[in-house]
Amino acid sequence: MIGQTGEGVYSSMREPGRVLSRHKNEEEPLLDAAFLRHLEQLQLICKKIFLGRMKGERRSKKRGVSIEFADYRDYSKGDDLRFLDWNIYGRLDRLFTKLFHEEEDLYLYIVIDVSGSMNTGDPRKSWFAKRAAAALAYISLAGLDRVCLVGFSEERYRWLQPARGKSRIWSIIDFLEQLPIDGETSLAEGCRRFALQQSRGGVVVLLSDLLDPAGFEEAFKHLLQNRNELYVLQILSPQELHPDMYGALRLLDVETGEPVEVTVTEELLNVYERRLRAFQAEITRISHRYGIHYLPIATDDSIERLLTSTLRRMGLIE
Amino acid sequence: MNFLAPFGFFFALFLPAVIILYLLKLKRIDQPISSTLLWRKSLEDLKANTPFQKLKRNLLLFLQLLIIALMTFAIVRPVLRLGGLQGQSFIVMIDASASMSAVDVKPSRLEAAKRKAIELVDDMSMGDRMMVLSFSANARVLTSFEQSKAVLKRSIRDISPTDAGTHIQDALRIARSASDVAVNPEIIVLSDGQFVIPSDISLGGGEFRFVPVGESAENVGIIDLVVRKDFTMEERYEILVGIKNTGLQEQEAYVELWGEGEAAPALVSSPTENTDVEPARALLDARRITMAAGASETILFKDPGNFPEKIEVVLDSGDVLEADNHAWAIVPQEKAIDVLLVSNGNYYLQRVLNLHPRVRLFTSTPLQYARPEEYDIVVFDSFSPPALIGGNYVFINAVPPLSDWSYGEALQFPVIVDWNQSHPLNRYLNYENLVISQCNNIGTPSWVDVILESRETPLIVTFQQEEIRGVVTNFDVYKSTWPRQVSFPIFFTNLINWFQSSEGFAQFMKRTGDVLVIDPPEDLTLTAQLIPPEPAGAQEIAFSGVNPVYFNQTTHRGIYEYRVGDQRRKRYAVNLLSPEESAILPKTSLTFPNTEIEGDEDAVEANREIWRTLTAAALLVLLLEWWIYIKRARYSF
Structure with a gap:
């Protein structure tokens, strides 16, 4: 398979069978300094309130130590005397303990589809996914949240332990860079394993092309466990959105090697694009049903605009 | 348009073959893609399409069919009628x-x-x-x-x-x-x-x-010209001119007879001595004739006195073909014939030989017989010399002293059974009343010509053996009724003419394209020339030894003159005289x-074959097809 070596990536749809070197963008670091500075101004928003492990910048459901008052309760032995409300004791002569909203850290899970199909396109889908993942991870780390990365395909499942603190961005980038892109897609299986391993809820961002013959709905259900807030970014290459080919072809699936003989004509291209739109409409429909944030992205879109504009509009980032 | 090789249309069977190849063996280019999921579904949506509709839109297929069509047309070798030649x-x-x-x-x-x-x-x-x-x-x-x-x-x-x-x-x-x-x-x-x-x-x-x-077909031409002796014994010539109107309309024409040169005298010693003076041309006779379409006419010109040596017949008709409006004739200049009679006295023979106007008769006894080379003809009467040299001989009641000839016993009253009527010696005569009382039984070589034959033995034979030419009469004229019969003088006139016949008219009268046989002169050191009529110039003739030269360049009508040194030896009249050529339709x-x-x-x-053009066009289309294929492979896939 093409993706196994990590090299020899098929990327240009116009030059069949030609093995190109990596796309020029891939020579660039996943994140550069200017981009990082820009990212620092962004932070994740979480619409739900999750239990954090450490005190972070997030308001926690737990009542804890912070400056934001939450409630009172009766004092019981062992409570911290510092949080007794002496004013009420003076008025009512009863001991009440002040309860505050505890500010906790947020868990961001970035789940990346690393199957062979992600290794196509110009710009390559996997590169786009990794860069987006790195950017999101950085934003998250900068906001003192915890970031957990998962890469999966049918054979592969890699998990990067939740990391916290900006300094961990390099280990995340290392992880991303060393993440091999090959194998068949099995969205449902990968997401099931993730759900089993995930101990705390948080924001889950799925980066995938969703081109799984078995479908995507089951995978969405797995990712929605633990009251996760799910963002699905469907990454497609321009060649998938608007195929630019013609003539008698034998289309080979890069994952399965399965051939499909087609004679590409204008008519067939029209049918294909109708099919693609129907596919995306189906995803949108299911996403609405489960309250999932769905965003189709083309790999030739600017990743900066994605982060600063599109995701901001969706409410993932502010 | 014609096809030189119509079976080449079988090549067109490749047309369906290409279509079948497109249907069965469509070579697809492998194209890896991220997922075939959507394509599979798209194809299901497209299932209604038939392969024929796809073929219709395939430019390459059309180009390939065009190539085969062009090749097929080239193979059947079509020819176009263009303004030019075809073939190689x-x-x-x-x-x-x-x-x-x-x-x-x-x-x-x-x-x-x-x-x-x-x-x-x-x-x-x-x-x-x-x-x-x-x-x-x-x-x-x-x-x-x-x-x-x-x-x-x-x-x-x-x-x-x-x-x-x-x-x-x-x-x-x-x-x-x-x-x-x-x-x-x-x-x-x-x-x-x-x-x-x-x-x-x-x-x-x-x-x-x-x-x-x-x-045009309108032409009047001279198709025949004959110079011949008068039928009477007189030494007169007459000229017969055959004229034909080969056209489709009635024609009027004048036939003129022109003479040039001296009149041919009856007795001149040698024609070779009087040469080189070109005498004036004189009109001897003229006739006006009117000829219906397709009619022929023969005009006879009698000799008024003596014809000059060179006769020209001119047909003045104003038609489109000049070549048959002139004809020439050479009237032979005849010389005296010296005849030696070797006899012990034969009144009848002496008389009959003297009858011929050109004969100068000399007599000799067998004992005085000598120098036969001085005479044109030697007549032996009841005598045979011991040997013969080349010449003309007549043996009366004797046989030549040559091998294969024998002289047997006497034979009484031989019965005449046959004579050769077609032989020139027998012209105008018959032997019906001839009675021979005695002849001899002779043995002859098998190749002699028998003129008169009895049941037992030949009576008159002619022979030619190398240079010796002769007539043998196997009986004594005194022992027959012959001298008193009319056949006797006619036979001897025929005989003298026969000996002279090699000098007859035929050798002077030739047709264009005939071969002139030119004998070498005695003195080979002299320059021999043949002078054709204008415009060709004189041609020198090189003899090798005594062999004659055959001259076949008689392409033009007119007088051809053979000269040796300064002297004119012989003149030939070469005429067209061809009814086929005169019929010019x-x-x-x-x-x-x-x-x-x-x-x-x-x-x-002419027919021009265009297979080269077609093949070149097929090649160009092939290049175009290749170019399109390459272009698509590079940019479209």
């Missing part, structure tokens, strides 16, 4: 016979034919070759297969008209043998078609085209034993 080897046969001198097309038929031939040369394609033949009495190869147009044109322009008849056989044989070895041969005959095609000639392979030349087709060739005036508009 042309054999152009140009008729240069007398009838081609007719001026019914300007400037003449031959010039028109030459012009057409030059147009053919101009229309030759690159790589074509042409062979040029001219034919009249015989065929001449002017160029063998030649590609250079300049050379071809020069040799065509060099063709000059002749006054000879047309014998196409030689030219056809040359052309056929040339076409056997040529590539894609085509024989083109430029002629008025006035010739006879022999029945053993058939057309071989290759194209054959006939380009008729000429328009151009033929519209040629009839061969196995086929009929229709004449095609526009032969210059």
Whole structure:
């Protein structure tokens, strides 16, 4: 398979069978300094309130130590005397303990589809996914949240332990860079394993092309466990959105090697694009049903605009 | 448009073959893509499509079908009638016979034919070759297969008209043998078609085209000219002129008889001595004749006194063919005939020999017999010399002293059973009343000519043995009734004429294309020349030993003169005298034993094969198809 070596990536749809070197963008670091500075101004928003492990910048459901008052309760032995409300004791002569909203850290899970199909396109889908993942991870780390990365395909499942603190961005980038892109897609299986391993809820961002013959709905259900807030970014290459080919072809699936003989004509291209739109409409429909944030992205879109504009509009980032 | 190889249309079977290949073995280019999921579903949506609709939109298929169609057309070798030649080897046969001198097309038929031939040369394609033949009495190869147009044109322009008849056989044989070895041969005959095609000639392979030349049929021509002795014993000549109107309309013409030179005297010692003075030309006689279309007429000119040596007959009709309006005749200058009678006295023989006006009779006894070479004829009466030298001899009641001759016992009253009526010696006579009382039983060689025959033995025979020519009469004229019969003087007149016959008229009267046999002069050191009529110049003749020279360049009518040194030896009158050539109506087709060739005036508009063009077009389409294929492979996939 093409993706196994990590090299020899098929990327240009116009030059069949030609093995190109990596796309020029891939020579660039996943994140550069200017981009990082820009990212620092962004932070994740979480619409739900999750239990954090450490005190972070997030308001926690737990009542804890912070400056934001939450409630009172009766004092019981062992409570911290510092949080007794002496004013009420003076008025009512009863001991009440002040309860505050505890500010906790947020868990961001970035789940990346690393199957062979992600290794196509110009710009390559996997590169786009990794860069987006790195950017999101950085934003998250900068906001003192915890970031957990998962890469999966049918054979592969890699998990990067939740990391916290900006300094961990390099280990995340290392992880991303060393993440091999090959194998068949099995969205449902990968997401099931993730759900089993995930101990705390948080924001889950799925980066995938969703081109799984078995479908995507089951995978969405797995990712929605633990009251996760799910963002699905469907990454497609321009060649998938608007195929630019013609003539008698034998289309080979890069994952399965399965051939499909087609004679590409204008008519067939029209049918294909109708099919693609129907596919995306189906995803949108299911996403609405489960309250999932769905965003189709083309790999030739600017990743900066994605982060600063599109995701901001969706409410993932502010 | 014609097809030279219509079976080549089978090549068109490749057309469905290509379509089948497109249906069955469509070679697809492998194209890796991220996922076939959507394509599979798209194809299901497209299932209604049929392969034929797809074929319709495939440019490459159309180009390939076009290539095969072009190749098919090239293989069937279509020919277009274009203004030019087709093929590769042309054999152009140009008729240069007398009838081609007719001026019914300007400037003449031959010039028109030459012009057409030059147009053919101009229309030759690159790589074509042409062979040029001219034919009249015989065929001449002017160029063998030649590609250079300049050379071809020069040799065509060099063709000059002749006054000879047309014998196409030689030219056809040359052309056929040339076409056997040529590539894609085509024989083109430029002629008025006035010739006879022999029945053993058939057309071989290759194209054959006939380009008729000429328009008019109106012509009056001299088709015969005979100089002969009067039927009476008088030494008078008479001239018979045969004239024919070969046209389609009544014609009026004057026939003029012109004389030139001295009158032929009855007794002149030798014609070779009076030469070189060109005497004046004088009109001897003239007749006006009116001839219906197709009619022939014979005009007899009697000798008023003595005809001059050179006679010219002029037909003044103003027609388009000049070649048959003149004819010449040479009236032989006859000399005295010296006859030696070797006899012990024979009154009858002496009388009968003296009857001939040209005979100078000498007599001698057998004992005095000597020097026979001084006499033209030696007559032996009941005597045979011991040996003979070359000459003319008559043996009466004796046999020549040669091997195979024997003289047997006497025979009484032989019964005459037959005589050879066709022999010149027997002209105008019969032997019915001849009674011979005694003859001899003789033995003769088997090759003698028997003139008069009895049941037992030949009575009169003639023989020729090398230089010896003779007549043997196997009985004594005294022992027969012959001297008192009318056949006796006639026989001896015939006999003297027969001995002189080798000097007859035939050798002076020739037709164009005939061969002149020229005997070498005694003194080979003298310059021998043959002077043809104008415009050709004198030709020197080189003899080798005593063999005669055969001169066959008698292509023009007129007087041919043979001179040795300063002296004129002999003159030949060469005339056309050909009814075929005089009939100038151009033929519209040629009839061969196995086929009929229709004449095609526009032969210059020739068939041109276009397979090269088609093949080149197919190649171009092939390149285009390849280019489109490559272009698609690079940019569209």
